[in-house]
Amino acid sequence: MTTDPRLLGIAQRLSSQALHWLHRAHRNGHGTLPPDATVDLSDPDTAYKPLGEAALAASLILRDGVAGAHDLAAAGELIEFCWHQLQSGNLLYERQLRHPNLTDPLEMYAHFARAGYRHRPLDELLDSLTRLRATHAAEMVPNRRLAVANARRVVGLDHRPDWAALTAGTWLGAAPEPWSIDWSTGYALTHTVFHLTDWGARPEGLPGPLRTYLTDWLPVWADIWLEIGQWDLVGELLIVDSCTGAPVCGLDPWERLAAAQHPDGLTPRDAEPVDPDPAQAFRDHEHTAVVAVIAGTVTLARALGAEPALA
Amino acid sequence: MPVTDTALRDVYAAAVERMAGRALDALTGAGGAVAPAAPASTPELAALRVLGPDLFAAQLLSGAPLETATTTALGAALRAFPPETPTPDGTDQDALAVAWLDHVSGFLAGVAVHQPEHVPDSSHWQRWSVRMARLAPLALPGLDGPVHRAARREPLALARGTVRAMLRRDHRTALRLTRWLAWLGTPTPLELPPLLDRLHLVGDGSNRTALDLAITQALLTEHQR
Numbered sequence: 001m002t003t004d005p006r007l008l009g010i011a012q013r014l015s016s017q018a019l020h021w022l023h024r025a026h027r028n029g030h031g032t033l034p035p036d037a038t039v040d041l042s043d044p045d046t047a048y049k050p051l052g053e054a055a056l057a058a059s060l061i062l063r064d065g066v067a068g069a070h071d072l073a074a075a076g077e078l079i080e081f082c083w084h085q086l087q088s089g090n091l092l093y094e095r096q097l098r099h100p101n102l103t104d105p106l107e108m109y110a111h112f113a114r115a116g117y118r119h120r121p122l123d124e125l126l127d128s129l130t131r132l133r134a135t136h137a138a139e140m141v142p143n144r145r146l147a148v149a150n151a152r153r154v155v156g157l158d159h160r161p162d163w164a165a166l167t168a169g170t171w172l173g174a175a176p177e178p179w180s181i182d183w184s185t186g187y188a189l190t191h192t193v194f195h196l197t198d199w200g201a202r203p204e205g206l207p208g209p210l211r212t213y214l215t216d217w218l219p220v221w222a223d224i225w226l227e228i229g230q231w232d233l234v235g236e237l238l239i240v241d242s243c244t245g246a247p248v249c250g251l252d253p254w255e256r257l258a259a260a261q262h263p264d265g266l267t268p269r270d271a272e273p274v275d276p277d278p279a280q281a282f283r284d285h286e287h288t289a290v291v292a293v294i295a296g297t298v299t300l301a302r303a304l305g306a307e308p309a310l311a
Numbered sequence: 312m313p314v315t316d317t318a319l320r321d322v323y324a325a326a327v328e329r330m331a332g333r334a335l336d337a338l339t340g341a342g343g344a345v346a347p348a349a350p351a352s353t354p355e356l357a358a359l360r361v362l363g364p365d366l367f368a369a370q371l372l373s374g375a376p377l378e379t380a381t382t383t384a385l386g387a388a389l390r391a392f393p394p395e396t397p398t399p400d401g402t403d404q405d406a407l408a409v410a411w412l413d414h415v416s417g418f419l420a421g422v423a424v425h426q427p428e429h430v431p432d433s434s435h436w437q438r439w440s441v442r443m444a445r446l447a448p449l450a451l452p453g454l455d456g457p458v459h460r461a462a463r464r465e466p467l468a469l470a471r472g473t474v475r476a477m478l479r480r481d482h483r484t485a486l487r488l489t490r491w492l493a494w495l496g497t498p499t500p501l502e503l504p505p506l507l508d509r510l511h512l513v514g515d516g517s518n519r520t521a522l523d524l525a526i527t528q529a530l531l532t533e534h535q536r
Contacts, residue, residue, distance in 0.1 A: 177502065178474045179473070179474045179477035179478060181478070216467060216470070217471070219471060220478070223437060
């Protein structure tokens, strides 16, 4: 694990500034669900999915416990805001009840469960659904299967997936020619690692050969996407680097990502100009803020040997 | 020897292409001597100087004696375009790469060219791999020295440089680094046959690239025996 104090200092500042940008944005009314939101969300990507992402980032700060008191307080308020937006879990419950084949209520709930939030009727519903063959026969791309398996693990559902088989089905599981990667495949591989390791808490969840593969090629991929300012993907690759348990990318990508972060904590997704409209800027860059928060907290937690706090 | 005149640069580039074609013909058994029969023109001398060790790929890969006509012509080229003196001290890494090419060319041509005291700095894999790509004409059987030892020490850096060049669509650099990996003759972090297949498909069609492809394929075949 890295113990370079410069890198850890940058990771801490990057994460903290992104967290407070997210926190302020939500306090200022961005990222809220429309007041008439129902279980049949017409466009889940507009506010529902970002709420889950913000909850994920906050849950990892609370889980890893390596942030300062100010950041822990902001993370606590942020996840509370998200839970409130989801009607204290009722919206997730109603959506899952109405649409048993959807996986997003389970995946969203996992972020809150990680931080100790529970919704008993939803627990009961998910437990019931887990016993259905239909639930496990849902068609989805391989790294999404891992996302659902990890969500079930975090929520504590009685299910024992074949992790090796799930991993083998992913792009990363094939250890493909490293020069064949592209932008969207890059995201597929980062998510495979996130779910196998439960966002860095279980580095041992990554099979040894894949850890070696990532150690060999992560510095190249980070270099490529740094060169064209794809900050969002660079941030995800830095999370992966820490999730392996033995990061290899070094200080340079952290310095460049931190240099791209705005003084107010906005972390741009790419090298394009940032829209001056705060609402549009929030929509465009909230995901990268989440990525920056997670990159910093996972890196610090692994470097400091933090044991994830059990909810 | 920068050539700023566009027309003149085209003339020299065409001479390099023709000379690379002759080296390729020699390698594939389709031609005779690489060096022109008549006294070489100035662009031809420049081309001999640019190709350097690659002029002898056919002999070095087969273990045959070097072609006398070509060693003589390369010697003439080194006299017509003498290597830079003094030898770079390592602060100019690009000049250092050229000095190594000149040194090995001189060795093959029987002309004394000073051996640089340093090898390119390998502390930054991105920059080092680009310089090693430039030094790919040294990746031939029978040639060995400090640059080759550096390549043996850093297979992962060569492989990373190759992948980086592939993703940047700099296929010429990728091919030259693949040539080094093939020259190593040991298991590398990259599978070379599928990579070489891809490089065949995306090559620029030039004789120079075809020569690098043929040499790399020959190195791979030799090590698979």
